[in-house]
Amino acid sequence: MEKITLIHGEGGKQSNNLIKELFIKHFNNKTLKEMGDAACLTLSSKKIAFTTDSYVVNPIFFSGGNIGKLALCGTINDLAVSGAKPVYITAGFIIEDGFPYKDLEEIVSSMGTEAKKAGVQIVAGDTKVVEKGLADGIYINTSGIGIIEDNININAKNVATGDVIILSGTLGDHGTTISCERNNFGIKGDIMSDCAALNSLVEEMLNVCPKIHMMRDATRGGLAAVLNEIAEMSNAEITIYEKDIPISDGVKGVCYLLGLDPLYLANEGKLCAILPEEYSESVLEVMKKNPLGKDAAIIGNITEGKKGKVYLKTIIGGTRIIDMPSGIQLPRIC
Amino acid sequence: MEKITLIHGEGGKQSNNLIKELFIKHFNNKTLKEMGDAACLTLSSKKIAFTTDSYVVNPIFFSGGNIGKLALCGTINDLAVSGAKPVYITAGFIIEDGFPYKDLEEIVSSMGTEAKKAGVQIVAGDTKVVEKGLADGIYINTSGIGIIEDNININAKNVATGDVIILSGTLGDHGTTISCERNNFGIKGDIMSDCAALNSLVEEMLNVCPKIHMMRDATRGGLAAVLNEIAEMSNAEITIYEKDIPISDGVKGVCYLLGLDPLYLANEGKLCAILPEEYSESVLEVMKKNPLGKDAAIIGNITEGKKGKVYLKTIIGGTRIIDMPSGIQLPRIC
Known part of the structure; x- marks a missing residue:
């Protein structure tokens, strides 16, 4: 056939x-x-x-x-x-x-x-x-x-001030890969989609901390969309720190060339988790041992303030509101 | 919008x-x-x-x-x-x-x-x-x-010689409707798709007879495909009787005009059930009381003989092998 x-x-x-x-x-x-x-x-x-x-x-x-x-x-x-x-x-x-x-x-x-x-x-x-x-x-x-399992309860409503936000790895790998390959930009490099099943990583995280309050994988709309959804559902204020967000050099380069913002790019093997501060180090440790979480990092926390908003503290010291993505980033990314 | x-x-x-x-x-x-x-x-x-x-x-x-x-x-x-x-x-x-x-x-x-x-x-x-x-x-x-439910076990392997085959209503209504409307044949009549949810009918049937051996809804490939699949999976011989198969006059007319065989036409609100003979009358009775089963009929049984085959006893007394449909009947019927 x-x-x-x-x-x-x-x-x-x-x-x-x-x-x-x-x-x-x-x-x-x-x-x-x-x-x-x-x-x-x-x-x-x-x-x-x-x-x-x-x-x-x-x-x-x-x-x-x-x-x-x-x-x-x-x-x-x-x-x-x-x-x-x-x-x-x-x-x-x-x-x-x-x-x-x-x-x-x-x-x-x-x-x-x-x-x-x-x-x-x-x-x-x-x-x-x-x-x-x-x-x-x-x-x-x-x-x-x-x-x-009976002891697990992942829900935006659990998110509380002081909670820590962990990202499981570098941002934008899937989005930039699709963008480059679809448009034949001829950009050569080591970028490739991060497409992966995260269930083993999540299982290990929940073993260490069954009290993870909220998790999302950052697909369409990227980390920006996910954090905005969580902020809205939990009525919390989220602050993330640009300097702590892992992005590969390849993705940085493509984003620079094409004017893309990695916060809005799709990922297919990355999640962010929101959990009580006291568990953050032990969860991070177990994540880093798994190849799917080797670049995991604490990127921010739930701050007291204007509810339902997401803020980015930039490397040069400014504060930027991260809005829900609007308009077309890149159709048919997944 | x-x-x-x-x-x-x-x-x-x-x-x-x-x-x-x-x-x-x-x-x-x-x-x-x-x-x-x-x-x-x-x-x-x-x-x-x-x-x-x-x-x-x-x-x-x-x-x-x-x-x-x-x-x-x-x-x-x-x-x-x-x-x-x-x-x-x-x-x-x-x-x-x-x-x-x-x-x-x-x-x-x-x-x-x-x-x-x-x-x-x-x-x-x-x-x-x-x-x-x-x-x-x-x-x-x-x-x-x-x-x-624990007492229910619908499986082709349960099908046994002597079992009765009940069809829940007229054949070919969905297939002829789609065929006429797609091709703008301009055939006017009272045909319309039988598209319906059959769960209430099935629940009533199982209440009367939890021992129904096998059921299938006769969608793509029609009754012919369903009976062939059951015959193959159960390694049984199926015999159905042309005179007992309910077909509306409208569908009969369209089939005659277009050279279609209603046994192979898709249905979207019809099922066939195979069950022990002693339950057939009580199941038929409860089916006929439900609007979705008002034309239900016993159309055949599991006969002893060549395994995995489906036979049609025609109105004029002949016997025809009903094969698995092959080739394209009507693409995108569902």
């Missing part, structure tokens, strides 16, 4: 073969093999997190990942930062007629690999094919279920 | 406003209002069904429904026929730049209405916007969780 065609979305023999030869092969688990209308599962707890995201990233393949890896990691991360242990994932594919089979296989295979690494199972799926020109190659939806 | 633009998929202010003013308004539930990265939920049981489906139907609006109602009912039905009580749904939207806001509102509003009717909550969502020309208006993914 060289190309995916409309016939593969018809629910007949060819759809069935595609499921068996591609999806079941790479996602490889007992539940999927049952091929029911729904996956029948037994959970270890009645308290769960449930989330969904669709992925339309352009380009489909990029340095550090592809749309499949991104879709899987993105949904795992949404569950993890909600304090849940991700367990089951579904995958819905919308494919453009004529999409190369080998590209689909590479995408599906990397989803299978990441799922195994992250300890989750892809238990249900769906494939639709649309006519040529009515999609940009492939779009993927992933939904996921995670188990929440 | 007149049109959805790329800005609404950016995760910033405009995305936030769209969520608050449209999705939260129509899906109206406490969990969604939390606007977390994932919905945090407590289930009534640890035994669940989990499913996903993407919807790319063309046209988006059709007699009897629209893509939103279809997406919601489709996922509810996949859970219901797995023996689960649908409880939580997620909705992922991929929207083409320039899509009319009023059309999106109509779609979202009908999803809200159907969710309320069916007793499910839409607890998480996601919106992506792609450039003009890279989608056909709107695509929707719905994923869902349902609760499975």
Whole structure:
């Protein structure tokens, strides 16, 4: 088979073969093999997190990942930062007629690999094919279920004055990678997407500090969007320090050249956590031991003052309000 | 706001406003209002069904429904026929730049209405916007969780010789409606899509007979695909009787005109159930009392013979093998 065609979305023999030869092969688990209308599962707890995201990233393949890896990691991360242990994932594919089979296989295979690494199972799926020109190659939806332990309660309402804000690593790697590769800027360097599943990191953080008040992964809209959402939901004032925010030299260079602000750039393997000050050093220590948190840093805290606002203390000593992003940064970043 | 633009998929202010003013308004539930990265939920049981489906139907609006109602009912039905009580749904939207806001509102509003009717909550969502020309208006993914009671076990492996096959109503209504409306055949009649949530019907059926062996809703590929899948999974022989299969006069007429076979046409509010013979009359009775099952009929049984095959006894006395559909019936039927 060289190309995916409309016939593969018809629910007949060819759809069935595609499921068996591609999806079941790479996602490889007992539940999927049952091929029911729904996956029948037994959970270890009645308290769960449930989330969904669709992925339309352009380009489909990029340095550090592809749309499949991104879709899987993105949904795992949404569950993890909600304090849940991700367990089951579904995958819905919308494919453009004529999409190369080998590209689909590479995408599906990397989803299978990441799922195994992250300890989750892809238990249900769906494939639709649309006519040529009515999609940009492939779009993927992933939904996921995670188990929440009884002692965990991640909620913006827990955020309190004095809490510390930890960022798990450098900002802007995904955003600058996509920006450079999409536009063929020809900028060569060591930048690549940070696309990664953060559930192991989160698990280690929660082991040290089950009282983490709030977490978010800084995807679309970047750290600026995440902190503004938290400030609004918690009615807290957030202050972050420019000098403490980790940014790689490569990303700094691209941001300088293209006039981008790393605070607003998308990340796909970074989270920020807000927690009581007394836990900050022990959490930071455990994070730095994990490759996904090696550049983790305390970047700010919850300050007393104007509620619902985010402030940046700049390197030269000024104070800047960090607004919710408005307008188009870079469409189809994820 | 007149049109959805790329800005609404950016995760910033405009995305936030769209969520608050449209999705939260129509899906109206406490969990969604939390606007977390994932919905945090407590289930009534640890035994669940989990499913996903993407919807790319063309046209988006059709007699009897629209893509939103279809997406919601489709996922509810996949859970219901797995023996689960649908409880939580997620909705992922991929929207083409320039899509009319009023059309999106109509779609979202009908999803809200159907969710309320069916007793499910839409607890998480996601919106992506792609450039003009890279989608056909709107695509929707719905994923869902349902609760499975301990005494229920719907599985093809339960199917046994002598079991009776009940179909919940007329065949081909959705398929013929989409076919006529997409191609502007100008065929006027009383045909409309059967798009409906079947969870109330299934609940009533299971109350009468918790021992239903197998159920499927007959969507893409029609009854032919469903029965072939069941025959293959259960390694059983299925025989159905043409004279007993309910088909409306309108659908019969269109099938005659266009050369379509109703056994292969998609339905979006019909299921077939396979159950022990002694329960067939009581299940049929309860089905007929529900508007969604008023045309229900016993259409066949599990016969002893060549395993994994589906046979049709025709009205004129012949026997026809009903194969798994192959090739393209009608793309983007759902």
